[in-house]
Amino acid sequence: MTSTVLTGTADVLTVTGLRKGFDGRIAVDDVGFHIAPGETYGLLGPNGAGKTTTLRILCGLLAPEAGSAVIGGFPMNRFAREAKALVGYVPQEVALYPDLTARENLRFFGRLYRLRGATLARRIDEVLELVGLADRAGEKVETFSGGMRRRLNIGAGLLHRPTLLVLDEPTVGVDPQSRHAIMESVHSFGAAGLAVLYTTHYMEEAERLCDRVGIIDHGRLVAEGTRRELVARLGERDRITLTVDGDVAALAAACRELSEVDSVDVAGGELHLIVRDGRRLLPTVFDVAERLRSGIRSAEVTEPDLEAVFLHLTGTALRE
Ligand SMILES: Nc1ncnc2c1ncn2[C@@H]1O[C@H](COP(=O)(O)OP(=O)(O)OP(=O)(O)O)[C@@H](O)[C@H]1O
Structure with missing residues (x-):
């Protein structure tokens, strides 16, 4: 069955001609890009450019009016469950339980991913290490800074070992120390072979973290390439x-x-x-x-x- 689905591309994500509007106003307009394993791809654009809408479509939370997304060889429109299982989505809003500890939060999210017992316990330890919160595992999230909550949220998105990690502006509103920690973590995910889709309106994050950058404005991808390729456009x-x-x-x-x-x-x-x-x-x-x-x-x-x-x-x- 799977062999009939796989598209033969080595890319983790292939997006083609994505379009979505709200109340007659276009939010995402013919957006297309692809991400290879181990590659960090940045969508760089101002507020309202269409970044979150693009991510929500890719994570199966919104249906596009046109276009397609293929994740790990599975077209979203026909194999949504298989495609979504490969994605770790970390939304902008932090979705944690403040009165539970970091470990309890991860246990809750791990169960949603159908992880259980020793496998879940081991994975929680690994993830806490990955996001630099191992020493705070037993503390309630209500005592955490905004940046620590963000890091825990990223951890929740990693529990099921996704092939594609999707991060929606993960450093907005966080303290400089956590920002640095988040960027270091994202860098290490790419180095470990994970494909990362990273949205930001911070130019320096796109420059530092992303192998390739798509510049998005008013719903359209106006340019795409490595930093060097993009800057070369200016002559x-x-x-x-x-x-x-x-x-x-x-x-x-x-x-x-x-x-x-x-x-x-x-x-x-x-x-x-x-x-x-x-x-x-x-x-x-x-x-x-x-x-x-x-x-x-x-x-x-x-x-x-x-x-x-x-x-x-x-x-x-x-x-x-
Ligand atoms: N549920 C919705 N209903 C109506 N309009 C929406 C909805 N979601 C997004 N939009 C509109 O679509 C456009 C793109 O928004 P989107 O959130 O994708 O941008 P963004 O680049 O992620 O910016 P931000 O960082 O502010 O979230 C905006 O004009 C926004 O107002």
Whole structure:
């Protein structure tokens, strides 16, 4: 039976042409990507870009209007149970029982995955170790920080040894120490051969953790590749970030007129530009600012990064 299902692809996940709308508004629009074993794939995009909706479809919690997902060779539409059994889904909201200990929580979730007895006990120990909570196993979750709860939640998603771990913005709202621990753990999962789908709106997480990144905006995957491939799309361009005391909108409008400037975005008192040859252009920008009396408090020219790629492709800066 299984041999008739397997698609022959080595990928753990293959997504094609996924589409979903809510109340006539499109949330996920023709999204497609694939993830190989041991690969960490990042979906990078701002709030509302369609990341969670994509994950919910892949985990069988939402039905797409079009498109398909194949997990471990099992097409979701025909073999949902087999496909879902291969996925460990860690949602944004922490779903734990505060008055139970870490170990008791994992025991509860393990039973849902039909693990029992010594197998379950052993797996709980392994998972507590993996997420760095072995020394807090006997403490109630209500005493845990937000970051520790997140780590336990990730542990719950790992209990049944999934082939694909799906993490929805796992570091949002957690303390720096837990953030670091979560990122270290995710890195080790990839190294151990687990395929990971990781959504984030933090550019530096996508840069540090992900083998390949899909940039998603307004439901569409606007670019995809390794960090190097994505940054190469910018060619010789630089990013200029200006902190402006005066009329930032007027300076933005004037910069748009400069032929070397490709993209302009205003975020609060900051002006973000993607330009050709930033170092040579900077004095011109200062001249324009002087003429408009837009006081520039600070200016920074940086090499392109994923943030710059996002700005270049979408015309807006990635922000929280
Ligand atoms: N159940 C729903 N009903 C109506 N609209 C929804 C629903 N779920 C998501 N949306 C809308 O779909 C779009 C994509 O949302 P989604 O949650 O997938 O984005 P996201 O990239 O995960 O952002 P966030 O980090 O804010 O969750 C948004 O415009 C959102 O308001």
